Amino acid sequence: MYIKSWRRYMIALIKKNFIKENINLKSKNTLRINCTARFYAEPRNIDEIIDVLYFAEKEGLPFLFLGGGSNILLPDNTLEALVISFSGLKEYIITEDGVIADAGVKLSELIKKLSEKGLGGLEFTAGIPATIGGAIRMNLGSMGKEIGELVEEIFVYESGFFKKIKKDEINFSYRKGYTDGIIISAYLKLKRKDKRKIKQEIVNILEKKKKTQPLDMPSAGCVFKNPERAEPAGKLIDKAGLKGKRIGGAMISEKHANFIINIHNARSSDIKKLIQLAVDEVYKKFGVKLKRELVYAEEILNER
Secondary structure (H helix, E strand, O other): OHHHHHHHHHHHHHHOOOEEEEEEOHHHOOOOOOOEEEEEEOOOOHHHHHHHHHHHHHHOOOEEEEOOOOOEEOOOOEEEEEEEEOOOOOOEEEOOOEEEEEOOOEHHHHHHHHHHOOEEOOHHHOOOOOEHHHHHHHOOEEOOEEHHHOEEEEEEEEOOEEEEEEHHHOOOEOOEOOOOOEEEEEEEEOEEOOHHHHHHHHHHHHHHHHHHOOOOOOOOOOOEOOOOOOOOHHHHHHHOOOOOOEEOOEEEOOOOOOOEEEOOOOOHHHHHHHHHHHHHHHHHHHOOOOOEOOEEHHHHHHHO
């Protein structure tokens, strides 16, 4: 009886188009990899998050959270999983000294609104196609700053419970933030600044990045973490003579060697081959073992 009831509930969710089947994710990842999700959902509130997680549990499906679709490499084939996009969780409240934002809020939209209110601190994220949730998960950093410096509190779903976690309970480190559960929303503490100065800083950062990074091409951002006791990853890859190296439809950017760009229908396998080539050549020439910042979707699924 229970199984029949569950099956009816599952079919109802699919028929309502809440949980969709066989959805192409090319437009939902910044590398524009042509991957298909077996199931896909965009929950808009806590109740719907519970629904999709329950669906995954009862169907025995692994699940993958997709924020802005950057910093992740999807596979070429069908992803036999439930892909959960937080793009429907996009509400935020600007306070006197900060912002409370849902996990799916885009940083590009948020820094624009914050600048209009005279609240600064997030300007360093300009030009990065990330969401609040994804940024906190990886402790997004740029221009010598990290988002973990601004986080005061996060609201999460962890081990079957919703709870608040204070900043000092999160072990933020280089490219690693909160990873124990699902980030629903966050409170960031910001600083009062002159509106014109904030806007000018955003313009300056964008201009600098446009000159040094391939922002006009599909990429996932920096591929490798910068080594602790060596030159930055991009410089090492450049010195290894790999700028402009192409495999299939993927290429190591000629603007910035720590970016791999999709120049023509690149496959996930093309990008992985370039990554391995960079790792091998840098190690052979400089004895430095590069570590990926880019996450493979399969790795996340295997952790669950």
